[in-house]
Every structure is written in structure tokens, then in C-alpha cells.
Amino acid sequence: MTYPKYTYPEPIALKDRQWPDRKIEQAPIWSSVDLRDGNQALPMPMPPQTKLEYFRMLVRTGFKEIEVGFPSASQDDFDFIRTLIEGGHIPDGVRIAVLTQARRHLIERTVESLKGVRQALLHCYVAVSDLHGRVVFGRNRAGVRQLAVDGTRMVKEAIHAAGLEKRVAYEFSPEEFTDTGLDFALEVCTAVKETWGKSRKNDFILNLPATVERRPPYQYADMIEYFCRQYPYRAETTLSIHAHNDQGCAVAASEMALLAGAERAEGTIFGHGERTGNLDIVVLALNFLSRGIDIGLDFSNLPEIIRCVETASGLDVHARHPYAGQLAFTAFSGSHQDAIRKGMDVRQESAEYFKQGWKVPYLHLDPADIGRTYEKLIRINSQSGKGGIAFVLEKEFGIYPPKPMHPEIGAEVQHYLDEKGGEIDAAELLEIFNRRFVNLSGRYALVKCDRRLLAEDSIEMTVEITIDGRPHRLEGRGNGPLSAITHALQHCPEIPAFKLEDFSEKTMGHDADAQAIAFVGVRHLASGQLVYGAGEHSNIDRAATTALFNALNRMAAKLN
Secondary structure: OOOOOOOOOOOOOOOOOOHHHOOOOOOOEEEEOHHHHHHHOOOOOOOHHHHHHHHHHHHHHOOOEEEEEOOOOOHHHHHHHHHHHHOOOOOOOOEEEEEEEOOHHHHHHHHHHOOOOOOEEEEEEEEOOHHHHHHHHOOOHHHHHHHHHHHHHHHHHHHHHOOOOOOEEEEEEEEOHHHOOHHHHHHHHHHHHHHHOOOOHHHEEEEEEEOOOOOOHHHHHHHHHHHHHHOOOHHHOEEEEEEEOOOOOHHHHHHHHHHOOOOEEEEEHHHOOOOOOEOEHHHHHHHHHOOOOOOOOOOOOHHHHHHHHHHHHOOOOOOOOOOOOOOOOOEOOHHHHHHHHHHHHOHHHHHHHHOOOOOEOOEOOOHHHHOOOOOOOEOEEOOOOHHHHHHHHHHHHOOOOOHHHHHHHHHHHHHHHHHHOOEEOHHHHHHHHHHHHHOOOOOEEEEEEEEEEEEOOEEEEEEEEEEOOEEEEEEEEEOOHHHHHHHHHHOOOOOOOEEEEEEEEEEEOOOOOOEEEEEEEEEEOOOOOEEEEEEEEOOHHHHHHHHHHHHHHHHHHHHO
């Protein structure tokens, strides 16, 4: 064989293309094909009760068009459609769709499944590519065109015979549209429309699928714009797209196709479907939401949708799936963590500057908009920085260490992770912080202290301590308990010379049992090293004193 194994798809001859300069300002009509295209591709297709629960989830999410099965191909699908209709499970304003091939007995069986429906869409498809026509059907183009026309005529006759003309609309898919000569695809679709006859725009849909993704996404858009320019019945037709993800571009291809003139998009939640799947409606819709477009779908409780889809499909959502993955709003990099923390702290200022309510480094959408919390917004591993670690302590536990203390906390966490490997969660971070800064034992321990008021702004403290287990009694004066105890300790010859350089405190909680947390930084005068300790207690003076002794014990440990 002398031909190259692969060739570049022939570009579309489209002069003065308009779609690259357009702006999407409203969402398309969303059509879920989870229960048909998505379901047929699952390792274990959904049983009827699971399909019903899934259907209800799609309705709650806001889908107004839901393809629910292939009733002529499966008794289970036929029975499920009957359950939806007879059980009154289809709300007003929701239109179900059913799929059929262009064969009379299959069409008649499909129409039979719709008996009693209030509104539905009968979806017929014929593959129109030369590849499919020659290899699968054994027909030339004229024969393929006739299949589409005959199928449409049979659908029209069956709907009329069942008395469903005012309830059942028609959708036709020229399967493998993107692998078909454009002029031939136009010829087939025009013939189908003329066979169907005059229609309202919403009651006749041409669905132009990228059944197998062989072209780059911009060529899909070129094909749609070309079709829109040449097709003569735009006012009576809704143009729809159905992109598969074989080359990983279904979302991009769909967005570009919408720019090019498509008005409706078929896809599935998280992209389930044949091979690499369909357009992921969650990703495309939330991309639009992040650009200020009203998407008409409610993903405010995305974690619940994730649980429903994972249970029904038996397939887990990938950890890095956009929006839905466990790591979608997680930063490991220290610089990313620090930027997120700073951005969250100045959201109001950023909103004023950018004239946009949400503008945070590394987060293009507020996780709260889709039911995610900040609990795992930042994860801690060996690449994490001091800013991210401080962010977790602040947001998870209300612990606000002073900024000069951040490097020490980061160093302790880094040391722990270097030995352990992997990552730690917020609870483990708190344990490290408490063990290394709050609940310390060391050379110095406070046994007892008594105070005596000397003047309005001066007190004297008598302090009993142990140093390496030996008792010492010290006295000091200051304008408060902490300064007086510091004065006493500074005059003890067995404690290296230091000065109290930083002190801050904060109440954690709002009830009667609220704890106070204090942070004390002491500087070792000989080396100039600044060392921090922390203390927690219901009494703020006791918290501050504990923090001072923890800082001195950490200083002593570093000197050794």
C-alpha cells in the first residue's frame, strides 16, 4: 500500500468566516442523551429503577429535552418509556426523545412506545458518509439519500397514523456529518426537510454530529457555518450539534460550532458515551457560567449529581475532571496556595478593581457556585508553601499565626512530609501544629506564678519554674503578666539572653467555652534567631504565658 496511513483533513472552503469574531451571549438548548447514548456505552447499562432516578436528577438539573432510549432495539427501553408516560414522571415543559433507525418496523415500534405522551421528539438517524454508505450499506450517495428520505416519510406516516402529529416533533441526524462531503450533507438534509414539510422551528431539528472526531474543532465550526449559509430552511429548523470526544476536543468543537450558528447541543453529564464519550455538558455549561452566561441548568449541588452518576454508571469521576473532580479546586504548589489565600483575603478590593464579583488567582469559578466547599481547596504536600499552610490553619480552624511565624510552621510541616512522604489533610496539619508549637515539653516548665499590683500600670510576678527538672524561683516586673514574667525569665542566668519581639492573640469561637490562642516570638540575642511558640487556654494570660514558654523551649531545642 503506497498511501500514507493518516492524512490531514481537507480544510473547509469557507470565505470570510464569521464565527471566530462572534461572542456567545446565551446558552444553547441543552439535550441530555445520558439515558440512551450514554447508557448504551456503560459496562453495565442501568436497570429501570436506576434510569428513573437518573431521569429525575436530569429534570431537577433543568434539562428540558432528554433522550430516554431506543425502544425498538430493547424491551427494557420500551418498558422504561412506557413507565415514564404511564407513571406521570414527565413534568410539563420537559420533552422526551426516542431514537430509531430508518426502518419501517422499527419506526412503528418506536411510535408505539410514545402512545399517550404529551410531548416528545422522535429522532431518526442515517449515516451519510461515503465510508458508511459504501462499507456498511453497500450503497452509493443516491441510495443513502433515499434511505434518509424514506425514513423521514415513514416517521411522518407512523406519527400521523397514531394521531400524534401535534405531540411528537422530528429530529433527523445525518450520522457522520463531519466525515461527509458538505454539499452532499446539505442535499440530504434539505431533502429530509422537504419530505417532512412545513414546520415550526422547535418541531424540526437537524442534528449535525461529529460521530467520530476526525477533524480539528475549528473545522467542525467551519462546516456548521457553511451549512448555515447554504441551508434554505433556517427559519423552520433548529440546528443541533452532537460531538464525540475521540481526540479530546468535544468541548472546544461544540463551543466553536455554537459560535458558527448551532442552537442546540446534545451531550451527557461527565461525557459518558461510546469510546471516549460525548460532549461533557457539565464542562461546557460551567465554562459558560464562568463567563457570565445564564446556562439554564442548576449545578449548584454538583456533589450530589456526581454521586448519582457514579452510582448509576459504575464509573468514578476522574480526580482532575474539570469542576467535578476531587482535585478540581485544589492547589498543591506553594506559590499557587499563597496566591489563592491572598486573593480570597482581598475579594472585595478585586471586585472593585476588575468590576467583577469573582476574581481570584488560579480559581476561574467560585467553588461554592457548584456546591463545593473550601475544605479541600488547598492540600498540603512536599511542594506546599508557607502561605498555603497558613491558609488551611486560618480557614479550617480559625488559627491566624502572625506572618513572621509562617516560615517556621512551613519548615516543621516540610520536615514532617520529608520523612512521611505523600500529603496530609487539614486534621493532620493541625496535629503537627499543636505538637510542634502548642503542646510542647522541654527544658523550661512553668509551675506556679503569683502577681502583686504595684501601681495602676505595673505588677510584680513571682514565678516558680523548673529548668531541666530543677526548681527555680524568679521575680519580675512589667505592665502586664506577660511582660513581668518575661522580665523575670530574662534575669535568670540559666536561660540564654533573649528579648520578647512579637505577641498577638485571638479568641477562637464565640460561646462561653471559647479558647484564646496566643503567639509569642522571642529573639535569641546571640544568634539573632527569631523563634515562635503558641499557647491555647480559656484564660488569655495563661495562653500568652504558655506561648512564651513554648517559644523558649523551641529556642533551646534549636540551640542544641
